[in-house]
Amino acid sequence: MSETRHDTSAACVRFELELQAYMEGENRPLVLAHTRECAFCRVVVEDLEGLRAAARALPLEEPTRVVWSNIRAQLAAEGAFAEKASLWNWFNRLDFLRRPVPVAAFAGMVILGCLLTAPRDYPEQDFNSALAAPAVRTAVGSMGFMADSEALERAVRELEEAFRAREGALAPDVKATYENSLLSLDASIRECSDSLQREPGNSMAHEYLLAAYSQKAEVLSSALEFDEGR
Amino acid sequence: MSQPKTSAPKAASETQLIARAQRGDEEAFAALFEMHKRRVYSLCLRMTGNTAEAEDLTQEAFLQLFRKISTFRGESAFSTWLHRLAVNVVLMHLRKKGLQQVSLDDVDTSQDEPVKRDYGDHDRRLLGSVDRISLSRAIAGLPPGYRTVFVLHDVEGYEHNEIAEIMNCSVGNSKSQLHKARMKLRDWLRQNQGLTAPGEPVTSEPAPTER
Numbered sequence: 001m002s003e004t005r006h007d008t009s010a011a012c013v014r015f016e017l018e019l020q021a022y023m024e025g026e027n028r029p030l031v032l033a034h035t036r037e038c039a040f041c042r043v044v045v046e047d048l049e050g051l052r053a054a055a056r057a058l059p060l061e062e063p064t065r066v067v068w069s070n071i072r073a074q075l076a077a078e079g080a081f082a083e084k085a086s087l088w089n090w091f092n093r094l095d096f097l098r099r100p101v102p103v104a105a106f107a108g109m110v111i112l113g114c115l116l117t118a119p120r121d122y123p124e125q126d127f128n129s130a131l132a133a134p135a136v137r138t139a140v141g142s143m144g145f146m147a148d149s150e151a152l153e154r155a156v157r158e159l160e161e162a163f164r165a166r167e168g169a170l171a172p173d174v175k176a177t178y179e180n181s182l183l184s185l186d187a188s189i190r191e192c193s194d195s196l197q198r199e200p201g202n203s204m205a206h207e208y209l210l211a212a213y214s215q216k217a218e219v220l221s222s223a224l225e226f227d228e229g230r
Numbered sequence: 231m232s233q234p235k236t237s238a239p240k241a242a243s244e245t246q247l248i249a250r251a252q253r254g255d256e257e258a259f260a261a262l263f264e265m266h267k268r269r270v271y272s273l274c275l276r277m278t279g280n281t282a283e284a285e286d287l288t289q290e291a292f293l294q295l296f297r298k299i300s301t302f303r304g305e306s307a308f309s310t311w312l313h314r315l316a317v318n319v320v321l322m323h324l325r326k327k328g329l330q331q332v333s334l335d336d337v338d339t340s341q342d343e344p345v346k347r348d349y350g351d352h353d354r355r356l357l358g359s360v361d362r363i364s365l366s367r368a369i370a371g372l373p374p375g376y377r378t379v380f381v382l383h384d385v386e387g388y389e390h391n392e393i394a395e396i397m398n399c400s401v402g403n404s405k406s407q408l409h410k411a412r413m414k415l416r417d418w419l420r421q422n423q424g425l426t427a428p429g430e431p432v433t434s435e436p437a438p439t440e441r
Contacts, residue, residue: 055384063271082254
């Protein structure tokens, strides 16, 4: 049952003039009245309404995984991600370990650190049995740590002396860069040391102090390697 | 623009993710991407009609978003901010390509004239539900200016005043372009798919889960 269109009436032309406004939700009685009389124009309205509904119902599309991979890679390259504070990341920062010159110095420091942190003949067992109070154990641990940090300080001081002996050979701008880094690290070391003086059991200060010494060792080793490579 | 309904926990979760992303948390970036990737990609795809370009633009939109995320203070909905940013990225791309063949900046002098339509030689309407593939193809085939207005209004749900602001044109112009776009789509679809007689039942697509 399909009619064939032969002509367009004046009413159809008026319908067309008002169709846009009708589709925008305006009150256009002429459009409604005309669609009741003209099958051809009624189909236009039905089609447009169907199109509008179909457009709203279009499903969402899924991008390929490459999109996130690219975004992630770009953000990582821009340094947008905060580093997670893992031991592995901390270790990775010590990239000077891959260079030959400072390895001996750093290895010596690590060995020294291991020796100092290994179980000692502190009369801790006696303390534990006789003086089991946590405060006493903390004090003993702090004494051990202070011995460790003093040893680390000595090891770093030796690297620093080697650096000072050679710093004259460095270009002024390179030297200034290293000096700035060392000043900043020295400030951190002082801050942590002061905190530990006030609060010997402060484990965070302990951790930061070790990290500061490690970073200082890294900077000094890098400077020595730089000098070596000239 | 109509916003998808979000439950309070989801909104809270998004707020937390934004805060974490502002601190550089990679997992939060990934989660925000997962939440919004389909909507942004679909927008880019429908505005360009090309999957490769759509992926590039999705990537660019999210990169811009993540670079600016520290400036987001929550005055507007995050999704609104993101979608507006994505629209701007696509429009910039189209302008660079010189594809703005139907410029909305031009004064439309034909608003009062009837839109020429294909009367056809019969009184049958478009097959009940316009299938999604045909409609997607038809949208992709529209001139960019018509396509942009149609996608923003009929697909994305932007209002004419918002489109006018985005496209730097008048509200009347936006309405006129939309009507022309719909008529062009109808003509194309009538020529390319089956028709059904008035009065036959119309089956509709199930509503998408996200919109």
